[in-house]
Amino acid sequence: MSRCLITKAEVQLFIERCMGAVGTKPHHARSLAEVLVEGDHRGHYSHGLNRMDMYVKDIQTKICEKDGEPVIEKESPATALVDGKNLLGPVVGNFCMDLAIKKAKEVGIGWVVAHGSNHYGIAGYYSMQALKSNMIGMSFTNTSPLVVPTRGKECTLGTNPISVAAPARDGDSFVLDMATSAVALGKVELHDRRGDSIPEGWGCDAQGKLTPDPKKVLNGGGLVPIGGCEATGGYKGYGLGMMVELFCGILAGAQYSKHIRTWKVTDRIANLGQCFVAINPENFASGFNDRMSDLLSIQRELEPADSEHPVLAAGDPERMNMKKCEELGGIPYHINVVNFMNECGQRLGVNPLLPTDKVISL
Amino acid sequence: MSRCLITKAEVQLFIERCMGAVGTKPHHARSLAEVLVEGDHRGHYSHGLNRMDMYVKDIQTKICEKDGEPVIEKESPATALVDGKNLLGPVVGNFCMDLAIKKAKEVGIGWVVAHGSNHYGIAGYYSMQALKSNMIGMSFTNTSPLVVPTRGKECTLGTNPISVAAPARDGDSFVLDMATSAVALGKVELHDRRGDSIPEGWGCDAQGKLTPDPKKVLNGGGLVPIGGCEATGGYKGYGLGMMVELFCGILAGAQYSKHIRTWKVTDRIANLGQCFVAINPENFASGFNDRMSDLLSIQRELEPADSEHPVLAAGDPERMNMKKCEELGGIPYHINVVNFMNECGQRLGVNPLLPTDKVISL
Numbered sequence: 001m002s003r004c005l006i007t008k009a010e011v012q013l014f015i016e017r018c019m020g021a022v023g024t025k026p027h028h029a030r031s032l033a034e035v036l037v038e039g040d041h042r043g044h045y046s047h048g049l050n051r052m053d054m055y056v057k058d059i060q061t062k063i064c065e066k067d068g069e070p071v072i073e074k075e076s077p078a079t080a081l082v083d084g085k086n087l088l089g090p091v092v093g094n095f096c097m098d099l100a101i102k103k104a105k106e107v108g109i110g111w112v113v114a115h116g117s118n119h120y121g122i123a124g125y126y127s128m129q130a131l132k133s134n135m136i137g138m139s140f141t142n143t144s145p146l147v148v149p150t151r152g153k154e155c156t157l158g159t160n161p162i163s164v165a166a167p168a169r170d171g172d173s174f175v176l177d178m179a180t181s182a183v184a185l186g187k188v189e190l191h192d193r194r195g196d197s198i199p200e201g202w203g204c205d206a207q208g209k210l211t212p213d214p215k216k217v218l219n220g221g222g223l224v225p226i227g228g229c230e231a232t233g234g235y236k237g238y239g240l241g242m243m244v245e246l247f248c249g250i251l252a253g254a255q256y257s258k259h260i261r262t263w264k265v266t267d268r269i270a271n272l273g274q275c276f277v278a279i280n281p282e283n284f285a286s287g288f289n290d291r292m293s294d295l296l297s298i299q300r301e302l303e304p305a306d307s308e309h310p311v312l313a314a315g316d317p318e319r320m321n322m323k324k325c326e327e328l329g330g331i332p333y334h335i336n337v338v339n340f341m342n343e344c345g346q347r348l349g350v351n352p353l354l355p356t357d358k359v360i361s362l
Numbered sequence: 363m364s365r366c367l368i369t370k371a372e373v374q375l376f377i378e379r380c381m382g383a384v385g386t387k388p389h390h391a392r393s394l395a396e397v398l399v400e401g402d403h404r405g406h407y408s409h410g411l412n413r414m415d416m417y418v419k420d421i422q423t424k425i426c427e428k429d430g431e432p433v434i435e436k437e438s439p440a441t442a443l444v445d446g447k448n449l450l451g452p453v454v455g456n457f458c459m460d461l462a463i464k465k466a467k468e469v470g471i472g473w474v475v476a477h478g479s480n481h482y483g484i485a486g487y488y489s490m491q492a493l494k495s496n497m498i499g500m501s502f503t504n505t506s507p508l509v510v511p512t513r514g515k516e517c518t519l520g521t522n523p524i525s526v527a528a529p530a531r532d533g534d535s536f537v538l539d540m541a542t543s544a545v546a547l548g549k550v551e552l553h554d555r556r557g558d559s560i561p562e563g564w565g566c567d568a569q570g571k572l573t574p575d576p577k578k579v580l581n582g583g584g585l586v587p588i589g590g591c592e593a594t595g596g597y598k599g600y601g602l603g604m605m606v607e608l609f610c611g612i613l614a615g616a617q618y619s620k621h622i623r624t625w626k627v628t629d630r631i632a633n634l635g636q637c638f639v640a641i642n643p644e645n646f647a648s649g650f651n652d653r654m655s656d657l658l659s660i661q662r663e664l665e666p667a668d669s670e671h672p673v674l675a676a677g678d679p680e681r682m683n684m685k686k687c688e689e690l691g692g693i694p695y696h697i698n699v700v701n702f703m704n705e706c707g708q709r710l711g712v713n714p715l716l717p718t719d720k721v722i723s724l
Binding site: 074076077078079081107108109111113115136149150151152153154156162164166174176178182183199200201202204207208209226227228231232233235236237238239240242243245246249250251252253256257258279280281283284285286287288291292294295298299302303304305306309310311312313314 | 436438439440441443469470471473475477498511512513514515516518524526528536538540544545561562563564566569570571588589590593594595597598599600601602604605607608611612613614615618619620641642643645646647648649650653654656657660661664665666667668671672673674675676
């Protein structure tokens with residue numbers, strides 16, 4: 001497959017220019033660009049440049065605010081409730097995560113929730129901010145309904161991701177960043193486009209039955225929670241999706257569950273709920289980083305069931321992807337994505353566009 | 363099946379007498395009995411009276427301490443590190459959860475971790491304590507290695523449960539209490555005893571391959587994380603098991619991962635790590651209970667895929683079990699369990715034993 005190589009700086013500035021062209025405040029555009037570039041750099045293309053047009057449209061149609069700052073509505077030494085003022089998700093996310101870290105420095109933990117937020121990119125971006133202060137970080141968001149609860153046949157929960165990051169020794173870390181559905185919607189869409197069937201346990205049809213047919217999942221069916229059907233523990237994934245909702249929409253007083261607008265339909269503001277946590281290991285037993293490194297090593301050094309597939313820790317696949325980008329000298333993008341975004345940039349009068357001259361074969 | 367009906371009070375006092383007979387401090391015996399009775403009352407017989415002999419033996423062999431109290435080693439307004447002093451798990455658990463709730467009343471959240479703890483029964487017992495103060499409660503514990511990480515073939519993680527309880531309106535609540543393995547070991551043992559095969563996605567053999575044979579899981583294999591194999595998202599369950607370990611053994615400076623003693627082998631102290639959290643909704647958006655009730659209703663009122671199996675929320679199966687006990691006028695126990703425990707009580711010179719005169723057919 002041929003791919004177009006683009007440096008992180010080039011993507012960053014292009015997104016900033018496009019968002020700026022529709023009137024986004026410069027530091028808001030920068031925040032958004034940073035999260036999207038990080039998504040691509042870590043290999044989660046579904047949450048990167050690929051979604052820029054959605055954010056552009058949100059500003060153009062005024063469904064998202066382009067100016068203002070989040071506001072703290074209620075606060076204690078360890079907690080805060082924030083009104084995201086319908087700003088871009090990364091603006092709200094950075095504000096809340098910075099606040100959580102500040103509180104954790106003072107009293108060992110900061111638990112901050114926001115209403116009035118929007119799509120914030122990869123959940124791991126925020127949890128990882130805590131690593132810079134040698135802290136544990138967590139981030140959760142609710143999302144539009146795409147998941148069918150165990151025994152049901154209607155989507156009432158989002159893919160409600162959980163991210164937890166924890167620092168080990170020498171810059172190493174554990175970074176869990178997972179949807180509480182068995183897989184992301186994008187994976188089902190990809191199989192559908194390729195004409196492939198999907199593994200049993202990814203999604204169900206309109207009758208709530210697990211199906212290998214991606215078309216049935218996409219048309220009237222839905223994703224299923226981690227664990228698949230009831231016999232294999234799908235009710236646990238369903239419970240975790242509810243847990244995320246309770247930390248987000250319920251605690252923050254935002255929209256929640258099936259009250260959240262339909263995925264990709266932006267007829268009204270999102271008013272998503274999000275939750276950001278920082279925990280300072282210094283408030284607990286000393287030697288945290290050493291134990292964390294040992295915990296990671298125990299898993300990574302296991303003899304694998306299949307010698308070609310080593311046992312990994314959460315965050316390792318992303319680390320491998322970033323290393324690949326460094327070796328290549330940029331992030332490899334599908335040419336269709338680059339062309340699509342350049343057309344978008346052209347319409348906005350942006351210059352320069354994304355470079356298309358470094359094509360490689362992967 | 364014939365079952366022996368025993369009231370909660372009868373089981374409570376019997377366990378207190380047995381633990382007292384081996385020298386356990388009265389209020390420690392009471393704490394243990396309360397957790398075990400609650401386990402049975404909620405239908406989790408694997409974490410109830412059924413395990414009393416294990417706790418008796420732990421005190422008899424002095425592998426657990428029978429006297430003393432947990433000690434706070436480090437504290438901030440929102441956090442605490444506790445030394446459980448190798449006391450019975452429920453003694454440590456109650457101490458930490460009470461402390462977390464106290465802190466949450468003052469600063470909105472309490473995050474308390476303990477080292478030097480032991481098996482604490484059902485995780486949900488502790489998270490549910492927060493409901494009495496109209497708060498969200500959480501509880502996590504690490505356990506002896508029984509789970510094989512994705513791609514591995516050796517058990518390096520416990521079943522590491524997550525419990526989250528949240529209050530809704532009029533005494534209703536959400537109570538998630540789940541192992542991060544696809545199922546509990548007891549379920550695999552039960553299938554083995556019956557000669558039944560197990561569903562694909564519960565456990566693997568000594569080569570790390572999923573197997574329908576419970577004997578292979580129990581002999582050299584292991585449980586697999588929620589999600590089953592890698593293709594169906596088992597790496598997410600593996601990541602959640604690691605998350606629990608990082609909140610427990612790693613943050614508390616207790617034993618962790620494969621350093622924890624082998625399940626059922628009590629040749630050395632357990633030194634388990636546990637984590638207890640209380641979050642006060644009053645520090646966030648008002649109307650929490652109403653939204654929580656609505657979130658539960660949305661799911662419960664869904665049209666089910668199969669009309670005989672209504673959509674439930676976490677905690678509903680346990681609520682149904684408790685209702686059944688109330689209708690019956692006691693907890694229905696298998697006669698073999700009652701006889702086994704009565705033999706145990708007789709050896710300890712306990713009187714009266716569990717009553718065996720109320721036998722019913724279920």
